[in-house]
Amino acid sequence: xxxxxxxxxxxxxxxxxxxxxxxxxxxxxxxxxxxxxxxxxxxxxxxxxxxxxxxxxxxxxxxxxxxxxxxxxxxxxxxxxxxxxxxxxxxxxxxxxxxxxxxxxxxxxxxxxxxxxxxxxxxxxxxxxxxxxxxxxxxxxxxxxxxxxxxxxxxxxxxxxxxxxxxxxxxxxxxxxxxxxxxxxxxxxxxxxxxxxxxxxxxxxxxxxxxxxxxxxxxxxxxxxxxxxxxxxxxxxxxxxxxxxxxxxxxxxxxxxxxxxxxxxxxxxxxxxxxxxxxxxxxxxxxxxxxxxxxxxxxxxxxxxxxxxxxxxxxxxxxxxxxxxxxxxxxxxxxxxxxxxxxxxxxxxxxxxxxxxxxxxxxxxxxxxxxxxxxxxxxxxxxxxxxxxxxxxxxxxxxxxxxxxxxxxxxxxxxxxxxxxxxxxxxxxxxxxxxxxxxxxxxxxxxxxxxxxxxxxxxxxxxxxxxx
Amino acid sequence: xxxxxxxxxxxxxxxxxxxxxxxxxxxxxxxxxxxxxxxxxxxxxxxxxxxxxxxxxxxxxxxxxxxxxxxxxxxxxxxxxxxxxxxxxxxxxxxxxxxxxxxxxxxxxxxxxxxxxxxxxxxxxxxxxxxxxxxxxxxxxxxxxxxxxxxxxxxxxxxxxxxxxxxxxxxxxxxxxxxxxxxxxxxxxxxxxxxxxxxxxxxxxxxxxxxxxxxxxxxxxxxxxxxxxxxxxxxxxxxxxxxxxxxxxxxxxxxxxxxxxxxxxxxxxxxxxxxxxxxxxxxxxxxxxxxxxxxxxxxxxxxxxxxxxxxxxxxxxxxxxxxxxxxxxxxx
Numbered sequence: 125x126x127x128x129x130x131x132x133x134x135x136x137x138x139x140x141x142x143x144x145x146x147x148x149x150x151x152x153x154x155x156x157x158x159x160x161x162x163x164x165x166x167x168x169x170x171x172x173x174x175x176x177x178x179x180x181x182x183x184x185x186x187x188x189x190x191x192x193x194x195x196x197x198x199x200x201x202x203x204x205x206x207x208x209x210x211x212x213x214x215x216x217x218x219x220x221x222x223x224x225x226x227x228x229x230x231x232x233x234x235x236x237x238x239x240x241x242x243x244x245x246x247x248x249x250x251x252x253x254x255x256x257x258x259x260x261x262x263x264x265x266x267x268x269x270x271x272x273x274x275x276x277x278x279x280x281x282x283x284x285x286x287x288x289x290x291x292x293x294x295x296x297x298x299x300x301x302x303x304x305x306x307x308x309x310x311x312x313x314x315x316x317x318x319x320x321x322x323x324x325x326x327x328x329x330x331x332x333x334x335x336x337x338x339x340x341x342x343x344x345x346x347x348x349x350x351x352x353x354x355x356x357x358x359x360x361x362x363x364x365x366x367x368x369x370x371x372x373x374x375x376x377x378x379x380x381x382x383x384x385x386x387x388x389x390x391x392x393x394x395x396x397x398x399x400x401x402x403x404x405x406x407x408x409x410x411x412x413x414x415x416x417x418x419x420x421x422x423x424x425x426x427x428x429x430x431x432x433x434x435x436x437x438x439x440x441x442x443x444x445x446x447x448x449x450x451x452x453x454x455x456x457x458x459x460x461x462x463x464x465x466x467x468x469x470x471x472x473x474x475x476x477x478x479x480x481x482x483x484x485x486x487x488x489x490x491x492x493x494x495x496x497x498x499x500x501x502x503x504x505x506x507x508x509x510x511x512x513x514x515x516x517x518x519x520x521x522x523x524x525x526x527x528x529x530x531x532x533x534x535x536x537x538x539x540x541x542x543x544x545x546x547x548x549x550x551x552x553x554x555x556x557x558x559x560x561x562x563x564x565x566x567x568x569x570x571x572x573x574x575x576x577x578x579x580x581x582x583x584x585x586x587x588x589x590x591x592x
Numbered sequence: 593x594x595x596x597x598x599x600x601x602x603x604x605x606x607x608x609x610x611x612x613x614x615x616x617x618x619x620x621x622x623x624x625x626x627x628x629x630x631x632x633x634x635x636x637x638x639x640x641x642x643x644x645x646x647x648x649x650x651x652x653x654x655x656x657x658x659x660x661x662x663x664x665x666x667x668x669x670x671x672x673x674x675x676x677x678x679x680x681x682x683x684x685x686x687x688x689x690x691x692x693x694x695x696x697x698x699x700x701x702x703x704x705x706x707x708x709x710x711x712x713x714x715x716x717x718x719x720x721x722x723x724x725x726x727x728x729x730x731x732x733x734x735x736x737x738x739x740x741x742x743x744x745x746x747x748x749x750x751x752x753x754x755x756x757x758x759x760x761x762x763x764x765x766x767x768x769x770x771x772x773x774x775x776x777x778x779x780x781x782x783x784x785x786x787x788x789x790x791x792x793x794x795x796x797x798x799x800x801x802x803x804x805x806x807x808x809x810x811x812x813x814x815x816x817x818x819x820x821x822x823x824x825x826x827x828x829x830x831x832x833x834x835x836x837x838x839x840x841x842x843x844x845x846x847x848x849x850x851x852x853x854x855x856x857x858x859x860x861x862x863x864x865x866x867x868x869x870x871x872x873x874x875x876x877x878x879x880x881x882x883x884x885x886x887x888x889x890x891x892x893x894x895x896x897x898x899x900x901x902x903x904x905x906x907x908x909x910x911x912x913x914x915x916x917x918x919x920x921x922x923x924x
Contacts, residue, residue, distance in 0.1 A: 536679040
């Protein structure tokens, strides 16, 4: 392989590594911010102490997660330029303003209200404090809105003109660019994924404490709330995923072909391949376990509808099949496991056994990190499935990278790996320590710690607020 | 009609100034940190920046995000050209940011996190200084891309600017401590500020003199007659501000030395402007060559026009909340 190809592969690895690490934190904190808003709302409405205690319990965890999300996010804002400079030059006039809006609107809300949310309840009173919590929840949503709009535009670019110098220029309507065809689907699918991720982490923490003490009121409440979330959102998510898939079929058919493992076209109904080993050399899926015609049923809502395969796609435009195929099955498998847990909990609720069914609790505990895994797998499906393009159909990944030597990228990748595992590993360990403590009947406040102006929150101050 | 390219150059310039003004002193405290006594003094130094440092770093994201949006070509050329320093800066900031928090969390390893705090601050500052030097000395541009190697930034001049920024930020840090601390720690800070002031003046002189040899454009801007009558005011003002800085220090003023030190930074930025305006990449690419199209500029200007004043108001408010000396308890 020539050096330039190595440089691109390393740059892709570095972006994948840093964005995956980063994505874990917002995937959790978006849902957690909403969960906190719900808890505080319930507390204000009912006056029940259990909600206030749960709020304080999860606020400590939120602070640490949010901090790591911001720190790892700063890196991303530079990496478009350091490693993908040609892309940045060409796409900057379109995506740059959207990202600038993310900084201006989301950072502002976080800057303005996170400090109040973390430390301000005694300073501003409960109602204003609830407004601050809502503002932070909305801020995480706005942040997701803009960055997913950028990402979606790269999948389904519309509303642009190409200038003489090769740059993508905005057309007459920013509305068209922001609400590009895949954006609504991707936004809904990603936000629901964030909610499910949070639900299963909260559920696992509740389950862990129920296994040790089934009378702990806080543990019962958080487990119950998390399971409601799973019961309701998991089916919605499967539905949303289906719509997103149909949207992808319309705009990026090659990605769906890779997800399905359809190397060949099927003129009279395509089979649904449940499992198998994609073999790109032989253009077939080895050891395939398949249900005839069901893929056509899902994608075209007709058993006999013809479905094109990768044989209709030029080799140079084909995404890597194996990675997409496997990541898709991991994501879908977890989705259905989540659905099962949700239904099981509903059954347990009906039998009045929600808090006394250790097997359910053990399964919920095992499913704790499942949302994070599913989110990453889903991300791999959509991003690897877009290859070999950065701007789908218009700009190739190979033509997007910075003019860097492979050793430079290799060195930076190694540095990122070492620092991220050390630093964020430490942070995750602190999180697990916080989660290991059962929710107390009187969770301490965070009252005497500093108000922060933005972003990184004071894990230190938060953690110091623990009982001594 | 107003030229939006100039407006955006002004906004980016403002973000850079805001960043240097606000993050400079807290990086400086990181640089000076090992010199403070373990225990109360270090905690006070840390507490004096605890409520504000992370908001300060927002401006760094604002600067680079704005550059991508308003001058995509400049973003696309500068970041690869400064690849190693930029990566080092980011890792330094990551390390420093969490070290800052973890030192309170993990008293058993506080010594380790204190070192990480200093190392992260020094690396980030040095990298920023190198970046400035590398841009001033000229980077290799071909067409719409950086065309140099990945060590091009490494020269004696960029080492000099890296060192200069270390001295400058350390001075701001010492002045901040002088403002926010009391007793022995404040005395210590005054001593450091006095020494660092001289050192910074030497660095400014050396960097200015060296920069005149870099590009014909620079020496012509500064030295040709009659422009020299105007440009000579910058070094003159530098000497006056230095005098005022030492006077305030001698009179034991709390806040004044900090603002005079900022004044020195401001004059450096004016000097920078004289050398490079209207280039976004010095002597290579002008702001108009790199500018995003009109539609992008307008769209963003609406958001920036509304949000930047609100952000500034909030920032000012949070500094107001934490005005005055840091008590022994700090904010923690």
